[in-house]
Amino acid sequence: MAVTEVRISIHIAGLNPKDIAEKIKEQFPDQVIEVAEFRDQVSVIVKKDQIIPILKYLHDDPLLSFDHLQDLTAVDYQKKKDIRFEVVYNLYSIRYRHHIRIRAQVPENDPKINSVVPIWAGANWHERECYDMFGIVFIGHPDLRRILMPEDWEGYPLRKDYPLQGPALENDWPGFTEVLKRSKELREFEWEG
Amino acid sequence: MIQKEAEKIFETRELNVNMGPQHPATHGVLRLVLDIDGETIVKVTPYVGYLHRGIEKLGESLSYFQALPLTDRMDYVSAMSNNIGYCVAVEKLYGIEAPERAKFIRTIVGEMSRIANHLLWLATHALDIGAMTVFLYCFREREWILDLYEMICGARLTVTYPRVGGVRNDVPQEFLDSLWKFTDEFPSRILEYETLIDQNRIWLLRTKGIGVISAEEAVSWGMTGPTLRGSGVTYDIRKHMPYDAYDKVEFDVPIGTEGDTYDRYRCRMLEMRQSNSIIRQCIEKLPTGPVMADAPKFTLQPKDAMMPITHPTKEVAYFIEEKACKGCGMCMRACPAKAIFGEKKKPHKIDQALCLQCATCFVTCKFKSMKIIPGGKGLSDEKLAELAAVPMPEEIAKAAEHLVKHFEFIKKGPKVPEGELYVATEVPKGELGFYFVSDGSGKPYRMRLRAPSFIHAGCLPRLCVGHLVADVIAAIGTIDIVLGECDR
Numbered sequence: 001m002a003v004t005e006v007r008i009s010i011h012i013a014g015l016n017p018k019d020i021a022e023k024i025k026e027q028f029p030d031q032v033i034e035v036a037e038f039r040d041q042v043s044v045i046v047k048k049d050q051i052i053p054i055l056k057y058l059h060d061d062p063l064l065s066f067d068h069l070q071d072l073t074a075v076d077y078q079k080k081k082d083i084r085f086e087v088v089y090n091l092y093s094i095r096y097r098h099h100i101r102i103r104a105q106v107p108e109n110d111p112k113i114n115s116v117v118p119i120w121a122g123a124n125w126h127e128r129e130c131y132d133m134f135g136i137v138f139i140g141h142p143d144l145r146r147i148l149m150p151e152d153w154e155g156y157p158l159r160k161d162y163p164l165q166g167p168a169l170e171n172d173w174p175g176f177t178e179v180l181k182r183s184k185e186l187r188e189f190e191w192e193g
Numbered sequence: 194m195i196q197k198e199a200e201k202i203f204e205t206r207e208l209n210v211n212m213g214p215q216h217p218a219t220h221g222v223l224r225l226v227l228d229i230d231g232e233t234i235v236k237v238t239p240y241v242g243y244l245h246r247g248i249e250k251l252g253e254s255l256s257y258f259q260a261l262p263l264t265d266r267m268d269y270v271s272a273m274s275n276n277i278g279y280c281v282a283v284e285k286l287y288g289i290e291a292p293e294r295a296k297f298i299r300t301i302v303g304e305m306s307r308i309a310n311h312l313l314w315l316a317t318h319a320l321d322i323g324a325m326t327v328f329l330y331c332f333r334e335r336e337w338i339l340d341l342y343e344m345i346c347g348a349r350l351t352v353t354y355p356r357v358g359g360v361r362n363d364v365p366q367e368f369l370d371s372l373w374k375f376t377d378e379f380p381s382r383i384l385e386y387e388t389l390i391d392q393n394r395i396w397l398l399r400t401k402g403i404g405v406i407s408a409e410e411a412v413s414w415g416m417t418g419p420t421l422r423g424s425g426v427t428y429d430i431r432k433h434m435p436y437d438a439y440d441k442v443e444f445d446v447p448i449g450t451e452g453d454t455y456d457r458y459r460c461r462m463l464e465m466r467q468s469n470s471i472i473r474q475c476i477e478k479l480p481t482g483p484v485m486a487d488a489p490k491f492t493l494q495p496k497d498a499m500m501p502i503t504h505p506t507k508e509v510a511y512f513i514e515e516k517a518c519k520g521c522g523m524c525m526r527a528c529p530a531k532a533i534f535g536e537k538k539k540p541h542k543i544d545q546a547l548c549l550q551c552a553t554c555f556v557t558c559k560f561k562s563m564k565i566i567p568g569g570k571g572l573s574d575e576k577l578a579e580l581a582a583v584p585m586p587e588e589i590a591k592a593a594e595h596l597v598k599h600f601e602f603i604k605k606g607p608k609v610p611e612g613e614l615y616v617a618t619e620v621p622k623g624e625l626g627f628y629f630v631s632d633g634s635g636k637p638y639r640m641r642l643r644a645p646s647f648i649h650a651g652c653l654p655r656l657c658v659g660h661l662v663a664d665v666i667a668a669i670g671t672i673d674i675v676l677g678e679c680d681r
Contacts, residue, residue: 003423003459005445005467008432038612039285067412068428070617071626071643080632090615090628090643094412094428101615122415125651133249148242148680157250164254187546 014098017042020064021100028054033105043101048087051104052114058091058100059119066091066100072116072126074106074134078160084108085136089116106136115141133158207235212665214243220317220669221676223650232661237654241647244680252640256606257283257357258493260640265351267644268678270313273306273342274620275678276355281436282616282627283357286609287491291437295359295484300438301372301475302345302354304468308379309338310621310673311461311468318458318670319390322399327389334382337375344368358492359485369476376473383465400455404656404668407452414655415648418623419464420672423449423457430619442474454671461673491607498595501588502552502565509589510569511548511555512577515540517562524554524563545574555593556600565589606635622646622673646679 021035021044031054034045046054058066070090078084085106092099106113115138116123127138128147135156138144146153155162213224222243228236248267252260264279265272277299284291291299316331339349345364346354354361390396406414411424421428429446431439447463449456486492502509513524513533518540525533525541532548535541540562543554550570555563564581566572567589572580585593611633617626623645630639649672656668 003447003449003456003463005447005463006427007445008427008429036612038610039288039614041614043613067409069415070624071615071628071641073628073641073643075630075639088628090626094426094433097433099615101613120415121410121413121655122648122651125647126415129647148245150242157247162250164250184547 014093014096015064017098017100020098023064024054024058027057041099041101043088043103045086045103045105048104048106048113051087051102052116052119054102055089055091055116055119058102063096064093064098065095066093068092068094069116069120069123069126070099072123072130074130074136074158076134076158076160085111085134087113087130087136111135112137112139114139117141132156135159210662214240220674221679223669223674223676223679225653225665227657227662227665229662234657234660234662234665237657237665239650239653241650241676241679244676246681248681249640249642252637254636256604256635257286257609257637258603258606260637261357262351262353265353266677267642267681268310268620268622268625268646268675269350270675271306271310271621272350272352273302273354274310274618275625276353277303277437278616278618278620278625279627280355280357281618282614282629284486285616286612286614286629286631287357287488287607289358289486289488289491291359291486292483293438293480294363294482295486296438297441297475297479298360298364298484299355300442301364301472301479302342302360303437304471304475305338305341305372307468307621308465309335311465312338314461314621314670314673315386315458318667318673319396321666321670323395324390324393327386330382330386330389334379341368341372341375344371356485356493358488359483363484369479372472373476376469376476379469380466383462387462397455399664399667400458400671401453402451403454403660403664404671405451405453406652406656410655411452414652416623416652416672417645417648418619418621418673419447419457419460420623420645420649422447423460424452425450430617430624434617436618438475438478441478442471444471454667457671493602494599496599499592499599501567501592502596503592508568508570509550510545510566510572510577511543511550511552512564512566512569512574512581513541513543514562514564514581515578517560519560519562521559523557523559527553527557529553542574545571545577552596552600556597565593608633608635617643620645622675622678623649642681644678644681646674646676647681650674650676650679 021042024044025032028050031046031050032044036043058064070092072089074085074087076085083105086103087106089102104113115127127141130136131144132146132149133156207228207230210227210229212227214222224240226238227234248263261279264275268275312331312335316328319327342352343349345368346352406424408424408426411421412426425448427448444467447460449460501507520538520540522537530547530549532544533541533554565585566577566580569577569580609631611631613630615626615628617624625645626643628641629637632638657665
């Protein structure tokens with residue numbers, strides 16, 4: 001039978017994420033801004049210009065071999081940091097089982113970054129979602145359109161200045177108050193059980 | 194010559210066909226625009242987002258406790274796994290750990306949800322391809338699992354049984370007995386399904402060599418779970434980054450070789466057997482002890498103390514004292530039933546007919562003008578005013594104190610150190626990742642859900658091109674997507 005059951009061992013430790021961060025620092029000394037650590041996870045904050053060479057190095061280097069792009073998203077740090085957006089790449093190596101996070105800073109006045117679709121084909125929809133929700137443009141993306149929101153939607157919902165709640169229904173549709181009033185009146189006739 | 198003449202008369206061009214969003218075989222509201230040449234697919238463009246509810250945006254305005262029920266609504270056929278994924282992530286963020294018994298219980302219910310999910314997948318996948326009987330057989334067993342869910346938490350679909358720091362309540366012995374009986378019988382049931390389709394000529398023709406994807410390509414496309422393992426990649430988060438009790442049980446991971454629809458089907462069938470064995474091991478090894486972490490700063494406490502107010506049999510009524518009410522309008526805005534009315538700076542009133550007895554107004558009021566009147570449900574306003582003049586009984590006053598504390602705790606949430614975290618868990622469909630950015634408050638600054646269905650739906654064009662229209666249905670089935678999770 002073609003499908004077999006294999007026993008995967010639990011502990012094959014890859015490289016320490018701090019060592020990986022050091023390697024990136026060595027390779028791209030003028031690109032790395034900061035290395036942050038929280039709960040054993042390390043993230044490397046980099047400039048956006050050289051993002052493709054950095055990720056390509058992580059993907060192709062035989063000792064790192066980050067073949068699995070776990071997640072690609074963005075975070076809006078409005079009023080918290082000088083540079084507003086950060087595009088976050090969560091990378092994992094299935095072969096060596098190590099993890100690293102790369103955060104590329106993207107300024108508000110020029111929200112553009114190179115697309116990583118040539119490296120990981122799966123980044124396609126992640127980047128479309130990122131564009132949809134934050135308005136970050138991915139240069140070189142094969143098909144950059146809105147994905148979750150309607151095509152004619154205005155604004156970028158996950159930005160911090162986008163309101164959580166839309167305008168009240170009463171303003172949009174005057175009949176709504178009437179329906180509410182009527183349902184209140186008829187409430188006493190509601191059937192039991 | 195004749196052909197050229199014919200081409201002049203009949204212009205040939207690709208046909209543009211719209212499939213969905215209400216097509217029964219698209220497993221939800223997925224719309225595909227197919228460009229077809231004859232019956233061969235040239236191009237597929239998936240459109241998603243019809244079920245988008247903005248869970249990521251909602252999560253930013255809710256505390257970590259409040260966002261838990263939202264995860265049920267993502268992948269509604271295996272809600273339990275989603276809850277576990279969320280709880281594991283938040284526990285890591287808080288820096289607490291669930292007690293041993295809770296971990297084993299979570300492993301049990303997680304594997305139950307894996308079986309339930311694969312059963313639903315097999316049922317619908319087989320139905321799409323044309324095997325009706327399998328559908329009925331699978332739902333028979335799925336029903337059993339849903340009944341078991343009901344036994345432990347009262348819900349069948351949106352369970353919210355795992356909690357941050359453990360599980361909601363301990364499992365009763367009869368649940369374990371019934372589950373043991375299920376695991377006894379289930380392998381023979383899997384054999385039944387396999388007798389129906391494993392060597393079935395139609396099934397083999399419809400699945401073998403359809404939607405083939407190589408290992409490197411599958412990794413590059415971001416596939417995870419059984420969809421990836423069908424191509425022969427040994428990536429299982431239960432083994433790679435063990436959470437809960439997965440490092441204490443023994444199980445194998447089924448790996449395919451061809452990377453086609455048939456191998457992915459076999460992987461899932463074997464995975465059900467492994468889940469069955471994991472459940473049996475967990476029941477055998479189930480330790481005794483508490484089911485909630487001993488960390489009162491971070492976990493929900495039992496709600497017994499406020500039962501005199503919140504229990505449905507205590508027919509309490511809420512009443513606003515005219516003397517104390519300043520007319521600030523806070524309660525009016527907070528009331529979910531819009532039962533409070535009145536003008537600004539004048540005492541408000543509660544419409545008792547509309548009141549839901551949810552206690553939101555009581556907690557919101559800063560001037561302590563609210564009175565809880567036990568047994569006051571259904572009484573007139575005059576009578577309530579009379580009763581409100583008497584001070585609250587001691588039992589009620591104590592319960593009210595707990596109630597206010599509980600509301601504050603849930604609404605604000607415990608403080609989390611500043612940082613960011615990505616935690617992945619293996620749900621039946623693949624890798625479910627939670628990425629939290631915390632700014633030091635009780636609410637996530639950014640909550641990102643990495644949904645496997647979203648990535649898998651993105652692979653559809655890759656899997657379908659070159660096949661026939663009928664194979665699109667097989668391709669949608671084999672990647673096992675649920676659109677609630679895809680659109681979030």
